[in-house]
Each structure stands twice: as structure tokens, then as C-alpha cells.
Amino acid sequence: MPSSSSSSNKTQTRRKGRSDDDDEFSPFKRWFPWLVPAIVAANTAVFLVTMYVNDCPRNSGSNCFAGFLGRLSFQPLKENPLLGPSSGTLTEMGALDVSKLVEHHQGWRLITAIWLHAGVVHLLANMLSLLFIGLRLEKEFGFIRIGLLYMISGLGGNLLSALFIQSSISVGASGALFGLLGGMLSELIINWTIYANKVAALVTLLLIVLINLAVGILPHVDNFAHIGGFISGFLLGFISLIRPHFGWVRQKHAPPGYIVSSAKSKHKPYQYVLLVLSAVLVISGFCVLFIMVLKGVNGNTHCSWCHYLSCVPTSLWSCKPQQVFCESSSVGSSLNITCLSNGRSHLYNMTDENTSLVRQLCSQLCG
Secondary structure: OHHHHHHHHHHHHHHHHHHHHOOOOOOOOOOOOOHHHHHHHHHHHHHHHHHHHHOHHHHHOOOOEOHHHHHHOEOOOOOOOOOOOOHHHHHHHOOEOHHHHHHOOOOOHHHHHHHOOOOHHHHHHHHHHHHHHHHHHHHHHHHHHHHHHHHHHHHHHHHHHHHHOOOOOEOOOHHHHHHHHHHHHHHHHHOHHHOOOHHHHHHHHHHHHHHHHHHOOOOOOOHHHHHHHHHHHHHHHHHHOOOOOHHHHHHHOOOOOOOOOOOOOOOOHHHHHHHHHHHHHHHHHHHHHHHHHHOOOOHHHOOOOHHHHOOOOOOOOOOOOOOOOEEEEEEOOEEEEEEOOOOOEEEEOOOOOOHHHHHHHHHHHHO
16 A cells, blocks of 8 residues: 555656646647738738729729829728728629629629728728737647638628628628637637636637627628627537547546546537537528528518617717719710719719619719
8 A cells, every 4th residue: 555655646746747847748739820821911912903903093083092002092081981992893803792692693702702801991900800819729720620710700790791781782801700709719618628717718708709799889880790700600619629628638648657537538528519509500500591691581671670780879870871862874885973962973984784883883972
């Protein structure tokens, strides 16, 4: 018995010494983050191409902002205060336009809209957030899981947006970014046993999420994309960001001679439950959303209060879209549009009188 006690004490001492002295030891693989910087570069490149296609001096006359940039100059600030292209150019480049999605079966817009941004301000805000959130996640979980989480969350955000916001176009990576936030939250929950200071981390993360969602109740912010992306990422995190529990990791990485308790299962029972439940919800949820969106269902007709999730009216602002009226006439291969409220008119180079595009151009003229 004394010999056994001595052996146990030595084992405990050696294990403690390893924990204290070997700071380089890590039970999980660390990845070099290259995908997140690549996504930032791709979004920047797409924005530059969009501005080149926009060609403000040619299509909008001499009122362009930062005219010294030539073809890359921005639309007038009154039209686009975010320093970017016109809504017509964004539509041409693949913005989420529900009428085109439903009537012309352009489902690819659910993906392309993730890579477009309304202006420099929009692009900088999203890309800085992506670097702040995404680099840490890619280091921990690798480019495959984070890449899938990013894209599927962006798709989920656009699906929910298309269900409730059908009178305007939508662009941006915000849904994908909220998906990464949702993934961070579910990763903390499903891997609860391996973290220290987990309650403080959970409270901090919840505050960040709530503050960002609260900003979405301001006008002209697509909070449905935020909510859809967050829910998608939250559920996907339970599936793709699951870790083995600490007992199994300790057993696997224990050097010869170390005595550790046996762990038969790689994951805890609650982890399996969350994984299966999330998989069912993700598959069924995406199927229902795809069917409803492609059939042209307007979610607001089935939920009379849901519009408050994206904009809450106050004495400082209104959530009602401004009613504008224009008249248009064809002039050769061009279309002349005149705003009836202020008398402004402009000649646009377009042969096809697309109803959705004309409505957007009318809003610009009357804005």
C-alpha cells in the first residue's frame, strides 16, 4: 500500500509539472489563417470591379463624389452616402432582388449578394469585423469548417431577408458575419467543459450579439439578414465546431507512464443531442425557406409584427418607405425617367424597361 501511494503521488507531481512547464502543449491542431484574408481581398476586388462598372461620370453626369477618381468615383452623396455605386449597378452585379429571384429564377443572387457592398463605409465595417472574428476561428478550426460556416450563414441570412424585405435590393456580408458570431456562441456552449472562465466569456459574447442586433432596428439596415445569418451560424456551430470533451483529450495526449481516467466516448451525451437536433433544424429550416422564397411568399403577410425586427419607428425616424412617382419614356436605346415630385430627370442607357430597376432609379431621382 505505501508503494502504491508513493507511485500515485509521483504521477500527480509529473502531471502537474507538465501543465505548468510545457506552455507549448496544445491538445488541438492550430491552423494558419489564409481563407479569411483571402475573403477580404476578394470582397475588395469585387467592390473595385463594381465601381468600374458603375462609371459614375458617364452614367450620372458631373455630380459624382470624389470626381478625381475618374471612372471609380462615387455616386452623389445624396444618392449613396456610403461612398459607393448606384443601386442599378449593384442589381446588375448580382444584388439580392426578390423580383428577379422569383420571376426570373435567378437563385444565384442569394450567393452573389454576399460578395457585394453598398459603399466604402459598408465594406470597411464588414471586413474589419471579419478579420476580428474570423481570424481567431480559422486558427482554431481550419479553413474548411469556417469557410462553410461563412457561406451557409450568408445564404441563410439572404433567404430570411428575401422572405421579409421585398421592396428593395440587399447586399453585404453581414449575414455571414453574424453567422460567425452565432458559431462562436454555440461553440462555447457545446464545448463547455473544456473552457475556463466560460461564464464571463458567455456573458461577453451575448452582449456583443445583442448590441449588434439592436443596431439592426435602425432604418435602412437589413436586420433580417443579421438574424437569419446568426441563427444559421448558431445551429451550424453545434454541428461543425464540436470538440472532444476534456477527459478524452487528456487520455489521448497523455505520455507513457501517466495515469489518467478512462474515457470511452469522444463526446459528451449532451453534445450528441445538440448535434442531431441542430442538423434536423438546419436541414428542415433551409428547405422551408427555399420553398417559400422561390414561391414568392411574403413573410409579412403571415407575421404582422415581424417588420419590427428590422426597424422600430420612433420620433427620430420613420420606417415607412417614401412613396415616389416617376414617368418614363423611351428615347432610342435609352430611357428617360422624370421624378414627378421634384421635376428632376435623367437619361439612362438601357434597352429593357425593367420594372424593378426603373423603380430603383426613380427612388434615386426623387431622393
